Amino acid sequence: MADIKKHDTPTVDELKSGPWPSFVDDIYSYAEKHQKQSCFDLMGQLELSYKHKETHWKHGGIVGVFGYGGGVIGRYSDQQEKFPAIWAFHTIRVNQPASKWYHTSLLRKLCEMWDHRGSGLFNFHGSTGDAVLLGTVTEQLEPVFFDLTHQFNMDLGGSGSNLRTPSCCVGKARCEWSCLDTQAICYDLTMTYQDELHRPAFPYKFKFKISGCPNDCVAAIARADCSIIGTWIDDIQIDQEAVRAYVGGELKPNAGAHSDRDWGPFDIQKEVIDLCPTQCMYWDEKEKKLYINNKECNRCMHCINVMPEALRPGKETGATILMGAKAPILEGAQLSTVIVPFMRMEPPYDTLKELIDKVWDFWMENGKNRERVGEIMQRVGLNRFITDILGLKPIPQHVREPRSNPYVFWKEEEVPGGWERDLAEFRKRHPA
Amino acid sequence: MADKIYEEIQNTQLDEIYSKPYDPELAEKLFNPQKPMENRITDIGPPHYAQFFPPEIKKNYGKWKSHEIVQPGVIKYTSETGDVVYAVRVGTPRLITSDYIREVCDIADKYCGGYVRWTTRNNIEFHVTDEEKLRALLDDLKSRKHPGGSYKFPVGGTGASVTNIVHTQGWIHCHTPAIDASGVVKSVMDELFEYFGSHKLPAQVRVALACCLNMCGAVHCSDIAILGIHRKPPLIEDDRLQYVCEIPLVVAACPLGAIKPATVEINGEKKKTVRVNKERCMFCGNCYTMCPAMPLADHEGDGIAILVGGKISNRISPPKFSKLVIPYLPNEPPRWPTVVKTVKKILETYAQHARKYERLGEWAERIGWEKFFELCEIPFTDKSIDDYRLAYDTYRTSLHFKFTSHVEPM
Amino acid sequence: MAMDKEELKRKIMEFMEKKSGAKSKVYLKDMQRAIPDASPRDIKKAANELVQEGKLEYFSTGSTVMYGIPGKGQPVEQKG
Numbered sequence A: 001m002a003d004i005k006k007h008d009t010p011t012v013d014e015l016k017s018g019p020w021p022s023f024v025d026d027i028y029s030y031a032e033k034h035q036k037q038s039c040f041d042l043m044g045q046l047e048l049s050y051k052h053k054e055t056h057w058k059h060g061g062i063v064g065v066f067g068y069g070g071g072v073i074g075r076y077s078d079q080q081e082k083f084p085a086i087w088a089f090h091t092i093r094v095n096q097p098a099s100k101w102y103h104t105s106l107l108r109k110l111c112e113m114w115d116h117r118g119s120g121l122f123n124f125h126g127s128t129g130d131a132v133l134l135g136t137v138t139e140q141l142e143p144v145f146f147d148l149t150h151q152f153n154m155d156l157g158g159s160g161s162n163l164r165t166p167s168c169c170v171g172k173a174r175c176e177w178s179c180l181d182t183q184a185i186c187y188d189l190t191m192t193y194q195d196e197l198h199r200p201a202f203p204y205k206f207k208f209k210i211s212g213c214p215n216d217c218v219a220a221i222a223r224a225d226c227s228i229i230g231t232w233i234d235d236i237q238i239d240q241e242a243v244r245a246y247v248g249g250e251l252k253p254n255a256g257a258h259s260d261r262d263w264g265p266f267d268i269q270k271e272v273i274d275l276c277p278t279q280c281m282y283w284d285e286k287e288k289k290l291y292i293n294n295k296e297c298n299r300c301m302h303c304i305n306v307m308p309e310a311l312r313p314g315k316e317t318g319a320t321i322l323m324g325a326k327a328p329i330l331e332g333a334q335l336s337t338v339i340v341p342f343m344r345m346e347p348p349y350d351t352l353k354e355l356i357d358k359v360w361d362f363w364m365e366n367g368k369n370r371e372r373v374g375e376i377m378q379r380v381g382l383n384r385f386i387t388d389i390l391g392l393k394p395i396p397q398h399v400r401e402p403r404s405n406p407y408v409f410w411k412e413e414e415v416p417g418g419w420e421r422d423l424a425e426f427r428k429r430h431p432a
Numbered sequence B: 001m002a003d004k005i006y007e008e009i010q011n012t013q014l015d016e017i018y019s020k021p022y023d024p025e026l027a028e029k030l031f032n033p034q035k036p037m038e039n040r041i042t043d044i045g046p047p048h049y050a051q052f053f054p055p056e057i058k059k060n061y062g063k064w065k066s067h068e069i070v071q072p073g074v075i076k077y078t079s080e081t082g083d084v085v086y087a088v089r090v091g092t093p094r095l096i097t098s099d100y101i102r103e104v105c106d107i108a109d110k111y112c113g114g115y116v117r118w119t120t121r122n123n124i125e126f127h128v129t130d131e132e133k134l135r136a137l138l139d140d141l142k143s144r145k146h147p148g149g150s151y152k153f154p155v156g157g158t159g160a161s162v163t164n165i166v167h168t169q170g171w172i173h174c175h176t177p178a179i180d181a182s183g184v185v186k187s188v189m190d191e192l193f194e195y196f197g198s199h200k201l202p203a204q205v206r207v208a209l210a211c212c213l214n215m216c217g218a219v220h221c222s223d224i225a226i227l228g229i230h231r232k233p234p235l236i237e238d239d240r241l242q243y244v245c246e247i248p249l250v251v252a253a254c255p256l257g258a259i260k261p262a263t264v265e266i267n268g269e270k271k272k273t274v275r276v277n278k279e280r281c282m283f284c285g286n287c288y289t290m291c292p293a294m295p296l297a298d299h300e301g302d303g304i305a306i307l308v309g310g311k312i313s314n315r316i317s318p319p320k321f322s323k324l325v326i327p328y329l330p331n332e333p334p335r336w337p338t339v340v341k342t343v344k345k346i347l348e349t350y351a352q353h354a355r356k357y358e359r360l361g362e363w364a365e366r367i368g369w370e371k372f373f374e375l376c377e378i379p380f381t382d383k384s385i386d387d388y389r390l391a392y393d394t395y396r397t398s399l400h401f402k403f404t405s406h407v408e409p410m
Numbered sequence C: 001m002a003m004d005k006e007e008l009k010r011k012i013m014e015f016m017e018k019k020s021g022a023k024s025k026v027y028l029k030d031m032q033r034a035i036p037d038a039s040p041r042d043i044k045k046a047a048n049e050l051v052q053e054g055k056l057e058y059f060s061t062g063s064t065v066m067y068g069i070p071g072k073g074q075p076v077e078q079k080g
């Protein structure tokens, strides 16, 4: 304890002021209280980065604990003389409970463990959803894992070319719009694919994300190789009484989301009917009644968002399954593409799992190193992917519009007579 | 079937393991490096989610009827059973200490029966069931400050606000960042603080930050994205490279195939090394990941690009990618004044001009991007014209454009 | 023509030994290419078992995972 070494960090200290919670103040208060050398060293190295405008970390080959091919990111300081307590500063990804609810008994115990075995710093949470323990040395990795599994009933999340930790929105636990049991699906997939989550299985990473409705609060459509997004196939539920209350100004539009600015009185025509992207709504001023032509609705959620007391998604619910989102590296970014417009989602989710198995089998067999599912979909073509690989019927919902070039790759068996032709016969008709 | 899930949730109890004290010596007793499989438990997965649902959330699972944001940061949920729950949303810096989490626990124990939840965007949500507790909780949250004066638990992030910035690791933990993450986020949120705790904007504005083009956060579909970029190819330490890296692995690491093996002579000694085709390099840092003798970061070259107009939700218009409007801003620790000023300018121009419900990208598309550049006073450069793959998608192939100040009749 | 698992493991190790002179780490994909008559899933299972047995080890490239023979080539831990 005696020889704790603190560093001057005048530049970093400038981030203590201002109203937004200061991570610098938090880390320093903690370091002082617990006399944590690693925290002082981390701030010292950050100061150096602020001065040099360059990072001082190096990567390492460590991927996990024994037998696991993921869950740990190896980090080493390039200033180990100056900052010996962070010579190694690995992160550990801990699989979060679905939709990130906790009880304090777990959290307090976790804090105690991490004070003891690591830096006491966390990322709550990493962008894939894991609770991230930030910073420990190599010798502590196995003990942390033994603690997690023996004393917390917790396990590591995914990294590298593994399945990544699935994540989901708050769903039916607290949102009236959820068309899915998001946590149940998330938990089921996580448990079903434990082997894929912990050990490399694929040419590259694979992610599941589950949102309960088209608002897509976990950004499934942009971040997941397999995006599972709740939707409904019947009619939007209408409470005409409540619609009239919105029109009459008794209820606040959009649940009060615009309360700090005067946008004038609520105008259902301008704010709902005219903004409906499919123009499928009609407000009868005389009757004081809202009509929705549900056959034309594309379930964008706008009207429901504006009048949550009056409108709700339909009762016949399920999921739209989309695939192939990926970050820009390498072929450019992609959003997920609709694969199955409507799938009923009931445990044990066999229909979904059969679909996933087909995709994985094909990708494991044919994917190149570092090729995401979205990229292989492009390489083989969405049409072949849907028909030949998944065995699904091509439908207009798969595309935004039909192609505008005629360069169709016809297959031989689709053309009468095939491709083998008799040249002699041809020349009889067309002398050379 | 849904009933079965409801039932399962009702029957899931908080695991008793969490009330047993932590044993700091247990792991050393169980783990034997000579026999690593001994006592090893694997593939148990995460704890069951339902044990962490507070009683009122459990009971009303799937029964929620509607919600109302009663004030910025406070959402009131009403159930078909008549039950009411208030969720209070507070911002966090994501990078937090165990003492901060203990303070969260103190609050959750005092007001929320020990339950608490984190959101996708690094906010925390506290749940209470009556208004009296709500008031007390809000007062309590407001009173908690760090020594430097910042709020520990600012309330907001709902409705037409700027909610928390999702971000990556930066200089705190990653080896390839061009910029810091936590420091930039703190600086931007300090400046936009009033928009976090209010509903003044035309619609919600999602800001995100990634510190290099690997983009570990959800950035590419954000209303405003702050992206760290490198602009210099890696250095190559010829005299050291062969001793610290495996050349075939380095060659394989480059996604663009820009690295080739090479041999050089240093002081009459032949050394194996590599060469980078600099025209091909996209500054991704994968080579440095595999080889510490190929550092990428550079204090002059690195900086920040700004992308705007992306969205995730399907509301009104489909999800969109963010577009690159500023290719480079300088890297200015500790407070990044140019970035902060630029982000604020874009936000406030949008707030002034957009219609109710209109997201930033929808506004820019309605008025035309040429108009967006003019209104936000952002110089248009050749860097905003795509020359990567599928670039043609963004070229203008119609006469539908406006005559902004950019047009000089010829 | 499912290959017996021990046979498959032997083939993987053979491939790894041969490779490790020039390039000590390989992708799962490289193994699959070298042993085309086994299914990708079986190779994955066998390779992961070899890790459990301590005959292979994982190696992180930052965003993907490779396999190597412990002690050969670039070390997993980069002290100093």
Ligand code: HEM
Pocket (backbone or CB within 6 Å): A073, A075, A091, A123, A125, A126, A127, A128, A129, A223, A326, A327, A329, B167, B168, B169, B173, B174, B175, B214, B215, B216, B217, B286, C062, C063
């Ligand atoms: C080729 C692209 C990518 C590379 C090379 C890469 C590399 C890395 C590295 C080196 C780290 C460790 C940072 C640290 O803790 O020091 C990291 C963290 C992380 N990455 Fe990536 N990454 C890539 C793309 C992505 C993408 C597209 C996502 C998500 C969709 C992602 C999600 C994450 C997450 C969740 C973390 C944990 C830390 C955090 O939340 O900030 N990565 N990545």
Ligand code: HEM
Pocket (backbone or CB within 6 Å): A404, A405, A406
């Ligand atoms: C393989 C693709 C195509 C080829 C080889 C092709 C070839 C041609 C040729 C040779 C002509 C001149 C005909 C003549 O005056 O004798 C022509 C005219 C024309 N093509 Fe195409 N074309 C193709 C696709 C398309 C497509 C996809 C469109 C529209 C979407 C299109 C629209 C036209 C029009 C409008 C003209 C008439 C121009 C005019 O004389 O006013 N073509 N095309």
Ligand code: HEM
Pocket (backbone or CB within 6 Å): A170, A174, A175, A176, A177, A215, A216, A217, A218, A219, A305, B067, B119, B120, B121, B122, B123, B157, B163, B164, B206, B218, B312, B313, B315
């Ligand atoms: C009952 C109503 C809603 C509930 C319970 C809900 C819940 C949530 C939660 C808990 C988050 C994470 C939020 C955070 O950290 O700040 C979130 C994010 C989000 N919500 Fe909602 N939300 C609702 C309504 C909406 C509406 C009306 C929209 C769109 C119009 C929407 C779109 C989004 C989007 C795009 C995100 C951000 C996802 C991301 O980038 O991470 N949500 N929502």
Ligand code: HEM
Pocket (backbone or CB within 6 Å): A127, A128, A207, A221, A222, A223, A224, A225, A325, A326, A327, A328, A332, A333, A334, A335, A336, B208, B209, B210, B214, B215, B216, B217, B218, B219, B220, B221, B225, B226, B227, B228, B307, B321, B322, B323
């Ligand atoms: C035209 C530009 C862009 C497009 C089309 C795009 C598209 C995408 C897509 C489809 C994903 C899903 C990624 C995955 O799961 O691997 C993604 C992920 C991501 N993108 Fe972008 N992106 C773009 C630009 C950006 C920019 C400029 C940033 C940062 C400023 C960014 C940051 C990210 C991050 C951080 C993720 C990971 C999300 C996660 O946590 O899962 N993107 N992007």
Ligand code: SF4
Pocket (backbone or CB within 6 Å): A169, A170, A171, A175, A176, A177, A178, A179, A211, A212, A213, A214, A215, A216, A217, A218
């Ligand atoms: S995605 Fe839909 S169901 Fe899920 S929390 Fe958001 S609004 Fe609710």
Ligand code: SF4
Pocket (backbone or CB within 6 Å): A275, A276, A277, A278, A279, A280, A281, A292, A296, A297, A298, A299, A300, A301, A302, A303, A304, B316
């Ligand atoms: S959900 Fe969207 S498309 Fe459907 S009626 Fe409402 S506003 Fe129109």
Ligand code: SF4
Pocket (backbone or CB within 6 Å): B168, B169, B170, B174, B175, B176, B177, B178, B210, B211, B212, B213, B214, B215, B216, B217
């Ligand atoms: S975005 Fe880049 S620099 Fe930032 S944490 Fe991810 S890989 Fe590292």
Ligand code: SF4
Pocket (backbone or CB within 6 Å): B233, B234, B253, B254, B255, B256, B257, B258, B259, B276, B280, B281, B282, B283, B284, B285, B286, B287, B288, B296
């Ligand atoms: S920075 Fe990326 S693109 Fe450039 S040489 Fe290195 S690996 Fe290749």
